[in-house]
Amino acid sequence: xxxxxxxxxxxxxxxxxxxxxxxxxxxxxxxxxxxxxxxxxxxxxxxxxxxxxxxxxxxxxxxxxxxxxxxxxxxxxxxxxxxxxxxxxxxxxxxxxxxxxxxxxxxxxxxxxxxxxxxxxxxxxxxxxxxxxxxxxxxxxxxxxxxxxxxxxxxxxxxxxxxxxxxxxxxxxxxxxxxxxxxxxxxxxxxxxxxxxxxxxxxxxxxxxxxxxxxxxxxxxxxxxxxxxxxxxxxxxxxxxxxxxxxxxxxxxxxxxxxxxxxxxxxxxxxxxxxxxxxxxxxxxxxxxxxxxxxxxxxxxxxxxxxxxxxxxxxxxxxxxxxx
Amino acid sequence: xxxxxxxxxxxxxxxxxxxxxxxxxxxxxxxxxxxxxxxxxxxxxxxxxxxxxxxxxxxxxxxxxxxxxxxxxxxxxxxxxxxxxxxxxxxxxxxxxxxxxxxxxxxxxxxxxxxxxxxxxxxxxxxxxxxxxxxxxxxxxxxxxxxxxxxxxxxxxxxxxxxxxxxxxxxxxxxxxxxxxxxxxxxxxxxxxxxxxxxxxxxxxxxxxxxxxxxxxxxxxxxxxxxxxxxxxxxxxxxxxxxxxxxxxxxxxxxxxxxxxxxxxxxxxxxxxxxxxxxxxxxxxxxxxxxxxxxxxxxxxxxxxxxxxxxxxxxxxxxxxxxx
Numbered sequence: 001x002x003x004x005x006x007x008x009x010x011x012x013x014x015x016x017x018x019x020x021x022x023x024x025x026x027x028x029x030x031x032x033x034x035x036x037x038x039x040x041x042x043x044x045x046x047x048x049x050x051x052x053x054x055x056x057x058x059x060x061x062x063x064x065x066x067x068x069x070x071x072x073x074x075x076x077x078x079x080x081x082x083x084x085x086x087x088x089x090x091x092x093x094x095x096x097x098x099x100x101x102x103x104x105x106x107x108x109x110x111x112x113x114x115x116x117x118x119x120x121x122x123x124x125x126x127x128x129x130x131x132x133x134x135x136x137x138x139x140x141x142x143x144x145x146x147x148x149x150x151x152x153x154x155x156x157x158x159x160x161x162x163x164x165x166x167x168x169x170x171x172x173x174x175x176x177x178x179x180x181x182x183x184x185x186x187x188x189x190x191x192x193x194x195x196x197x198x199x200x201x202x203x204x205x206x207x208x209x210x211x212x213x214x215x216x217x218x219x220x221x222x223x224x225x226x227x228x229x230x231x232x233x234x235x236x237x238x239x240x241x242x243x244x245x246x247x248x249x250x251x252x253x254x255x256x257x258x259x260x261x262x263x264x265x266x267x268x269x270x271x272x273x274x275x276x277x278x279x280x281x282x283x284x285x286x287x288x289x290x291x292x293x294x295x296x297x298x299x300x301x302x303x304x305x306x307x308x309x310x311x312x313x314x315x316x317x318x319x320x321x322x323x324x
Numbered sequence: 325x326x327x328x329x330x331x332x333x334x335x336x337x338x339x340x341x342x343x344x345x346x347x348x349x350x351x352x353x354x355x356x357x358x359x360x361x362x363x364x365x366x367x368x369x370x371x372x373x374x375x376x377x378x379x380x381x382x383x384x385x386x387x388x389x390x391x392x393x394x395x396x397x398x399x400x401x402x403x404x405x406x407x408x409x410x411x412x413x414x415x416x417x418x419x420x421x422x423x424x425x426x427x428x429x430x431x432x433x434x435x436x437x438x439x440x441x442x443x444x445x446x447x448x449x450x451x452x453x454x455x456x457x458x459x460x461x462x463x464x465x466x467x468x469x470x471x472x473x474x475x476x477x478x479x480x481x482x483x484x485x486x487x488x489x490x491x492x493x494x495x496x497x498x499x500x501x502x503x504x505x506x507x508x509x510x511x512x513x514x515x516x517x518x519x520x521x522x523x524x525x526x527x528x529x530x531x532x533x534x535x536x537x538x539x540x541x542x543x544x545x546x547x548x549x550x551x552x553x554x555x556x557x558x559x560x561x562x563x564x565x566x567x568x569x570x571x572x573x574x575x576x577x578x579x580x581x582x583x584x585x586x587x588x589x590x591x592x593x594x595x596x597x598x599x600x601x602x603x604x605x606x607x608x609x610x611x612x613x614x615x616x617x618x619x620x621x622x623x624x625x626x627x628x629x630x631x632x633x634x635x636x637x638x639x640x641x642x643x644x645x646x647x648x
Binding site for chain 2: 015018019022023094097098101118123125127128130131132134135136137138139184257258260261262263264265266267268269270271272273276277279280281284287302303304305306307308309311312313316317319320321323324
């Protein structure tokens with residue numbers, strides 16, 4: 001049995017807990033939290049410890065599944081944890097991945113530990129599709145669409161506007177753009193042509209709707225380059241929408257092997273729960289990290305480095321016989 | 325530059341030739357054929373040699389891209405070629421893969437060579453999807469659909485019927501089955517419910533249409549378990565259809581992380597030319613085999629064993645910066 005530890009118990013931590021609970025070859029040694037452990041009732045029958053107890057488990061955990069955020073948690077903590085443990089995380093600030101990789105590679109090599117970074121569905125499964133599709137169809141174009149699903153960053157940005165009580169923002173791929181890509185038209189798409197942004201906003205009594213809508217729609221980087229729909233709703237409606245964490249998206253590659261012959265490759269995901277699915281991917285890579293570390297591998301790996309067989313609880317013989 | 329040799333120049337050999345010609349980091353040392361080399365005008369500006377010249381190239385070729393068939397060519401020849409060369413092939417008789425693997429593993433290990441087997445889109449990209457999807461969504465069901473595209477085996481079977489001059493058979497996924505899987509209904513589908521078989525048949529003058537149609541529709545293993553449509557057309561029409569080698573298909577995984585939350589993962593391919601796309605996949609794995617062999621790896625590998633980064637001409641740093 002692979003011994004896993006879960007660090008952090010927010011939405012993603014809960015998703016990872018469910019996934020480890022389902023894995024036939026993994027057990028959870030403990031969930032480690034910065035909150036009071038007694039306030040947490042985990043989704044699986046696993047012990048919950050205070051974060052400062054984690055050091056006592058050195059040598060007893062094959063892999064730590066890190067469920068903190070990319071903005072501060074992971075950049076602040078992963079390097080430190082990697083001194084004593086193998087780790088898997090979902091670091092998803094695309095632009096900062098090379099820097100994050102470098103900062104961890106040194107620590108991992110020095111301590112003989114192994115870290116899988118940027119695991120999930122984007123980065124993660126979508127990265128696999130972009131890389132694999134590009135390698136087998138080099139003369140072509142890539143398209144990644146996200147949604148329909150909640151963008152946490154855009155929701156936060158709306159909440160910072162004066163007079164806004166609560167808000168949620170959905171990123172929605174434009175049907176016309178999807179259709180054009182699927183038809184093999186290889187369109188050049190602007191930001192505005194690819195995605196639509198729909199916002200549901202609860203405001204303070206007496207706040208100026210027109211002014212708030214204008215502030216949202218003209219917000220640089222976040223909304224100015226998009227077609228944005230703003231709906232004013234009650235606080236209860238926003239809160240109800242915040243319970244449903246569905247997401248999804250598409251990766252396409254459209255290209256040619258000759259002038260006459262075109263090909264279209266598509267990966268699509270439709271997810272009822274973004275954190276539960278991401279947690280499930282994290283857990284599969286946790287299995288891979290535990291196995292690779294046992295074989296003596298150390299350093300930092302991404303989805304590009306891990307042979308896929310390591311993700312499965314099946315043996316190589318079973319995989320060849322049943323899934324090839 | 326990676327030095328590739330191409331063995332066999334049928335449809336697949338032509339596809340591989342086009343792909344090697346496009347690869348920025350590969351060159352083709354030669355195309356090797358059992359036919360008279362002078363009768364072949366290759367799709368790229370590469371030398372063509374008789375098969376018996378291949379032995380002279382020992383030590384000068386990093387990887388052989390084998391373009392023979394799975395019925396006799398590959399089982400007969402791969403082990404022998406593997407004594408002197410690294411190889412990549414598209415062995416696609418699913419039931420015989422474990423046996424084929426075993427027969428090659430010993431030769432490769434003894435000779436320090438590396439062989440990637442069963443490369444293409446099924447087995448190949450579809451195997452990657454089945455394995456990866458199953459690992460990240462363990463509580464779920466798999467569905468593979470093929471088509472619309474030509475089944476060579478079924479076309480051959482029709483041609484063996486008395487009174488048939490020529491024939492082509494298309495495998496077509498049933499829309500209703502696809503829609504049910506996409507709706508997350510997790511249907512249990514019979515063979516008949518998944519695919520339709522449509523045949524275009526040219527017959528001898530005076531041959532009995534009703535009798536031939538009956539023989540096709542009742543043919544065990546090939547057609548009896550399917551809804552089959554038989555169209556009688558002219559020989560010219562069949563021959564025209566045989567020029568177009570389009571194919572494609574779908575891999576789905578539909579499953580749950582909790583009772584409430586379901587997820588749907590889909591890979592789909594739409595290919596204008598099956599052999600050109602398969603040749604392109606073979607070439608990417610040829611790159612991987614050449615690199616892995618240089619690192620000292622020997623034995624037999626499948627798509628489950630090869631880290632994806634090896635398929636790309638990009639460096640690891642570029643991949644992390646641009647595709648992750």
